[in-house]
Amino acid sequence: MVRNEARRTALLDAAIDVLAEEGARGLTYRAIDAKAGVPAGTASNYFASRDDLMSEVAIRVTERLMPSDESIAESLALPRDKSLSVKFMHDIIKRADADKTSYLALMELRLEATRRPDLRTALTRTMADNLEFNIAFNEDSKLPGDRMTVILMYFAMTGLIYERLTLPGIVEPMDLDEVVEVLVDRAIGPS
Structure with a gap:
């Protein structure tokens, strides 16, 4: 399956929002899909596990906080x-x-x-x-x-x-x- 990098980034950004608003317990694929405004099941197609998702969120956070x-x-x-x-x-x-x-x-x-x-x-x-x-x-x-x-x-x-x-x-x-x-x-x- 070809991955859409813009969608992947949007899902990671949505996961960051969910983590900040609801904490780790609120970080579900469903919550990410809803926050990103994508069809149910989209996040699970991009991230094989919760650990994989969280690891990639950490990388995305550091990218967002880097100076230009x-x-x-x-x-x-x-x-x-x-x-x-x-x-x-x-x-x-x-x-x-x-x-x-x-x-x-x-x-x-x-x-x-x-x-x-x-x-x-x-x-x-x-x-x-x-x-x-x-x-x-x-x-x-x-x-x-x-x-x-x-x-x-x-x-x-x-x-x-x-x-x-x-x-x-x-x-x-x-x-x-x-x-x-x-x-x-x-x-x-x-x-």
């Missing part, structure tokens, strides 16, 4: 200093705010991975590849900081974004610009 090539090129035209690292961290927050659904779906996948070993393996691979990509990007772009700097900022930003999405009252009173600047400054250290 234009945005990266624009940023890399700036001086490669701490202020550029701060800008990149702010850009991550902006993308999270623009696509909260993807982050919520990713949280659901992470929770589900604690109960599904195959999903844990696939999600770990996807997220580890994403982290390695960010480390390589930092090194290749000659941004300040080393491998551990990127790892620290990754974990700090993940926590900050999840806190903002799930318990915004904790973060709202804080000056987000200051939090990000201090985070980067402490992770990178003195110039």
